[in-house]
Amino acid sequence: MTTAAPGAATGGPPTSPRPALEVTGLDVYYGRGRGRRQALSGVSLSVAPGETVGLIGETGSGKSTLARTVLGLVRAGAGSVRVGGEDVTRHGSRRWRALRRRGVVQYVFQDPLRSLDPDLTIEDSLIEPLLIQGTGRAEATARARALLDRVRISEALLERLPGELSGGQRQRIAVARALITGPELIILDEPVSALDSANRVQVLEILKELRAGGVALLLISHDLGSVAGTADRIAVLYRGELVETGPARQVVGDPQHPYTRLLVGSAPTLRGASADRAEREALRALLHA
Numbered sequence: 001m002t003t004a005a006p007g008a009a010t011g012g013p014p015t016s017p018r019p020a021l022e023v024t025g026l027d028v029y030y031g032r033g034r035g036r037r038q039a040l041s042g043v044s045l046s047v048a049p050g051e052t053v054g055l056i057g058e059t060g061s062g063k064s065t066l067a068r069t070v071l072g073l074v075r076a077g078a079g080s081v082r083v084g085g086e087d088v089t090r091h092g093s094r095r096w097r098a099l100r101r102r103g104v105v106q107y108v109f110q111d112p113l114r115s116l117d118p119d120l121t122i123e124d125s126l127i128e129p130l131l132i133q134g135t136g137r138a139e140a141t142a143r144a145r146a147l148l149d150r151v152r153i154s155e156a157l158l159e160r161l162p163g164e165l166s167g168g169q170r171q172r173i174a175v176a177r178a179l180i181t182g183p184e185l186i187i188l189d190e191p192v193s194a195l196d197s198a199n200r201v202q203v204l205e206i207l208k209e210l211r212a213g214g215v216a217l218l219l220i221s222h223d224l225g226s227v228a229g230t231a232d233r234i235a236v237l238y239r240g241e242l243v244e245t246g247p248a249r250q251v252v253g254d255p256q257h258p259y260t261r262l263l264v265g266s267a268p269t270l271r272g273a274s275a276d277r278a279e280r281e282a283l284r285a286l287l288h289a
C-alpha cells in the first residue's frame with residue numbers, strides 16, 4: 001500500500017509529482033444482460049496535487065458515476081483508478097473502509113446537510129473523522145479550530161447545529177470537514193449550485209486558496225461558467241465520454257468539440273465567448289445528427 005504524499009497530511013507543499021487521482025481507460029456499466037447500459041466509456045483523467053480540475057457535463061453525462069467509481073461505490077467494468085498512488089480498482093469493501101478511515105479521499109455534496117449530521121454540533125461534526133482515526137479529542141478540537149480561518153468561519157458557530165447555519169456557512173463547514181484528515185483529493189459535487197451568488201463566490205475563493213496547501217480538487221458541475229474561473233483544467237464529459245480536456249483558459253477561449261462550444265456559448269457568465277442563438281442551434285443540430 002502506498003503512503004500519502006509527504007506534506008499532504010500536514011497541508012504543506014506536495015513533494016511528490018505523482019497524481020492524486022489517475023483514472024485510465026475507465027468503462028462503467030449499470031445493469032446486466034439485455035438491460036446493461038454503458039455509463040462511462042474509456043475515460044482517462046488525472047488530477048495533480050495542488051491542482052483543481054473542473055469536470056463538466058450535462059445531466060446524465062456520467063459525472064456522478066465517475067465520482068462514485070473513484071470513491072469505490074460503483075465497480076469499474078474496465079480500466080483503472082488510482083487514488084493517492086494506490087490502485088483501488090479492485091479493492092473490496094474492507095480495503096475501502098480502511099482507505100476511507102485514512103481520509104485520503106473526501107467528498108463534498110451539493111447539499112451540505114448531506115455531509116453534516118443534523119444532530120451533531122458543528123464542532124462534533126468537524127472532529128468526527130479524526131476521532132474515527134483514533135486522534136484524541138483535545139488534539140482533534142485544536143485541529144478543527146485551526147481550520148476555521150481557512151473557511152472563514154467564526155469559532156462562535158462551533159456550538160451550533162447545522163440547521164442553525166446559513167447554506168453558505170454549512171457548505172464552508174462541509175469543506176472544512178473534508179479537509180480535516182489532510183486528504184490528497186477532495187471531490188466536490190456541484191458544491192456551489194445551491195448557494196446564492198455571494199456565497200458562491202466565497203466558497204469558490206476558498207477552494208482556490210486550497211491549491212496552495214497541495215490538495216487536489218475534482219470540481220463537478222453542469223455549469224461551465226461557475227467553475228471556469230476556479231479550475232486549472234477543465235474536462236468535458238458528454239454521453240459518458242471525455243470529449244475535451246485542457247487548461248481552463250484554452251477550453252473556454254478556444255473550445256474544440258461542438259458540445260464544449262455549445263457549453264461555452266450558453267454560459268451567461270462567459271460573456272465575450274457567448275455564441276449567438278443561431279450558432280447555438282447549429283451546434284445542437286450537429287450534436288444530435
Ligand SMILES: Nc1ncnc2c1ncn2[C@@H]1O[C@H](COP(=O)(O)OP(=O)(O)OP(=O)(O)O)[C@@H](O)[C@H]1O
Nearest residue numbers: 030031039057058059060061062063064065066222
Ligand atoms: N444506479 C444506476 N442504475 C442504472 N443506471 C444509472 C444509475 N446511476 C446512473 N445511471 C445512468 O447512468 C448515466 C449517467 O448518470 P450519472 O448520474 O452519472 O450522470 P450525471 O452527469 O451525474 O447526472 P446529474 O448531473 O443529473 O447528476 C445516466 O444515463 C443514468 O441514468
